[in-house]
Structure formats: C-alpha cells, structure tokens
Amino acid sequence: MDPSIPLTLKINTMSGIIGKKVGMTSIFDTDGKQIPCTVILAGPCTVTQIRTKEKEGYHAVQLAFGDKKEKHTSRAEAGHFRKSNTGPKRKLMEFRSFPEAPEMGSEVKADLFAAGDFVDVTGTSKGKGFQGVVRRHHFSGVGMQTHGQHNRLRAPGSRGASSYPSRVLKGMRTAGQMGATRVKIQNLEVVKVIADQNLLIVKGAVPGHNGSFVIVEK
Amino acid sequence: MDLINIAAESAVEKREMPAFKAGDTVTVFYKIKEGNKERVQQYQGVVLQRKGSGLTQTFTVRKISNGVGVERIFPLYSPKIDRIVIDKRGIVRRARIYYLRDISGKKARIEEKKS
Numbered sequence: 001m002d003p004s005i006p007l008t009l010k011i012n013t014m015s016g017i018i019g020k021k022v023g024m025t026s027i028f029d030t031d032g033k034q035i036p037c038t039v040i041l042a043g044p045c046t047v048t049q050i051r052t053k054e055k056e057g058y059h060a061v062q063l064a065f066g067d068k069k070e071k072h073t074s075r076a077e078a079g080h081f082r083k084s085n086t087g088p089k090r091k092l093m094e095f096r097s098f099p100e101a102p103e104m105g106s107e108v109k110a111d112l113f114a115a116g117d118f119v120d121v122t123g124t125s126k127g128k129g130f131q132g133v134v135r136r137h138h139f140s141g142v143g144m145q146t147h148g149q150h151n152r153l154r155a156p157g158s159r160g161a162s163s164y165p166s167r168v169l170k171g172m173r174t175a176g177q178m179g180a181t182r183v184k185i186q187n188l189e190v191v192k193v194i195a196d197q198n199l200l201i202v203k204g205a206v207p208g209h210n211g212s213f214v215i216v217e218k
Numbered sequence: 219m220d221l222i223n224i225a226a227e228s229a230v231e232k233r234e235m236p237a238f239k240a241g242d243t244v245t246v247f248y249k250i251k252e253g254n255k256e257r258v259q260q261y262q263g264v265v266l267q268r269k270g271s272g273l274t275q276t277f278t279v280r281k282i283s284n285g286v287g288v289e290r291i292f293p294l295y296s297p298k299i300d301r302i303v304i305d306k307r308g309i310v311r312r313a314r315i316y317y318l319r320d321i322s323g324k325k326a327r328i329e330e331k332k333s
Contacts, residue, residue: 022221022222022225023221023222024222025222025225025226025273025274027226027229027230028229028230028293028295028296028297032249032297032298034293037225039225039226041221191229192225192228194224194228197221197224197225199221199224201225201229
C-alpha cells in the first residue's frame with residue numbers, strides 16, 4: 001500500500017467491522033429455496049484512534065467493540081479509551097482503509113454493509129484438540145482390517161525413504177493440534193442487514209463458536 | 219438465541235399453519251415452477267414426524283406411490299407451500315412414528331380419531 005495516497009482514495013484495501021457470531025439459521029430466498037445463513041452481531045464499534053502517516057507512518061482506523069468492566073481494565077487502557085470518550089472495550093482492531101475517515105469517538109455500525117455485498121469473515125476456528133492424520137489431513141488409514149492387522153487402521157503409514165534422506169522431510173503432514181487457528185472465509189454474500197439491531201445475515205458458515213469474535217471486511 | 223430469532227423473523231414470513239402432528243394424514247399443496255408457469259401440486263400422506271423449532275421447523279410426509287414408499291421433508295414455513303389441509307387425525311402413541319416404515323398393507327393402518 002502506498003502511504004502517500006490519502007485515506008479517502010485508497011482502493012484494494014478493506015473497511016471492516018468487529019462483530020460477534022450469533023449462530024446459524026436458514027432463510028428462504030426469492031425462489032423459495034432454503035439457504036443456510038449465519039447471523040453476526042456487527043458492531044456498534046467505536047472509533048478509538050485514527051492513525052496517520054505523519055504520526056504512525058501509516059493510515060488506519062482503530063475500532064473498539066464489546067463492553068467490559070472498569071475493574072478488568074488497566075490504567076493505560078482506560079486512558080486510551082478516555083481519549084475517545086468511551087467506556088472500556090474488549091476488542092481493539094485496526095482497519096487500513098475506510099471509504100472516508102470517521103471521527104474519533106464516532107460509531108461504526110452494521111449499516112456499513114448492504115445486502116448483496118460480498119464480505120470476508122475472519123475468526124478463530126473451533127478447537128478439535130490433538131487429532132490423528134485421518135481426521136486432520138483426511139488420510140485413509142492403512143490397509144485392510146484382516147490379514148493379521150489389528151492396530152494400524154488409522155496409522156499414517158510410511159513417512160518417507162530410509163537411508164536417504166535419513167530424516168522426515170519438512171512439511172510432512174502428521175498428527176497434531178487441529179483447529180483453534182485464525183481462519184478467513186472469503187466472499188460470503190450479505191443476504192440482509194438489520195440496521196437497528198446491528199445484525200448481518202451472511203450466506204454460509206463462519207469460523208468459530210457462537211459468541212466468538214469475528215472480523216467482517218468488505 | 220434471541221438475536222437469531224430476530225434475524226430469522228425479519229427474513230422469513232411466519233404464516234398461520236394448521237396444527238397437525240405425527241399420525242395425521244395431510245395434503246400439502248406445493249407450488250411448482252415449470253418454465254414460466256407456476257402450478258400447485260398435491261402431496262398426500264401420513265406425517266411421520268415434526269422436527270426442529272421456530273421458523274426452521276420441518277415435517278416429514280410418507281406415502282406409498284406405486285407400491286414404493288416415498289418420504290418428503292417440507293420446511294413448515296416454506297413460501298413454496300401454498301397450504302396444508304388435514305384430511306384425517308390419527309391416534310398414535312409416539313411423536314415420531316418410524317415404525318410405519320417397516321410395516322405395510324393392513325398393518326400400516328392408523329386408527330382415526332373420532333371427534
């Protein structure tokens with residue numbers, strides 16, 4: 001991104017909002033087809049800081065979402081929120097481009113989006129724990145159930161050759177932690193925006209548990 | 219949960235539907251599009267179950283067509299359903315009468331409620 005272009009003129013970067021996954025449901029489209037949808041509580045987010053080229057070296061808008069108690073806020077954080085005249089918030093995020101720079105302390109709401117927009121939704125996927133290769137990488141397991149085999153049904157099989165290279169190659173798919181990682185789902189269609197409740201209905205699934213934070217970008 | 223209902227209610231039209239349950243015989247008038255023309259198809263059978271809650275709830279209707287059992291699942295508030303007519307009220311002891319799949323002929327009759 002070229003920092004010399006003013007904030008209002010940037011393209012190819014995205015404005016967005018912080019939200020919360022509410023859950024899934026289904027609605028009917030104009031043809032009467034039932035489509036699976038996710039409901040996202042998008043905002044209201046408060047603008048807590050405007051980062052500028054002169055001061056921080058880049059343009060960005062910092063948004064805050066979700067209230068928290070004063071006693072869970074450090075003094076440094078409390079001072080930061082005081083600057084924009086808001087209470088303490090749980091989540092802070094920076095967004096590199098908004099169509100126009102909002103004012104400090106103003107609110108960004110779900111009406112940032114309109115029905116028919118395509119959005120990217122980022123969240124933390126559901127954690128599945130330590131999983132074997134069959135579940136984690138869709139290996140098909142080893143061989144047959146009969147002919148003397150009794151404990152290798154879900155094993156990965158060979159991991160490579162023997163004396164050369166005498167080691168397991170980097171990037172070999174193995175068992176390990178699955179899920180609970182940052183995942184972005186691209187190009188989800190916004191089906192409906194309920195502006196007074198700050199709700200977005202997007203087509204398809206969104207990463208994470210119900211109630212977890214998500215970032216919606218367009 | 220509340221917010222989901224708010225979202226769903228704003229997007230799905232809640233219509234008055236007759237109260238029926240498993241064991242009842244119903245006729246579903248289902249709108250079908252053929253090219254540009256729309257016509258209403260009738261599907262009559264026994265309700266096997268009602269499933270889910272609120273605006274996403276569905277029901278299963280089973281009928282015997284040309285000697286083959288056919289089951290169809292309808293979303294209750296689908297805009298494609300023109301109307302539902304209850305033909306018979308049946309007496310069954312279960313909310314989900316899956317046992318009907320295993321019996322046929324005279325055994326598969328359901329006692330009718332007299333009112």
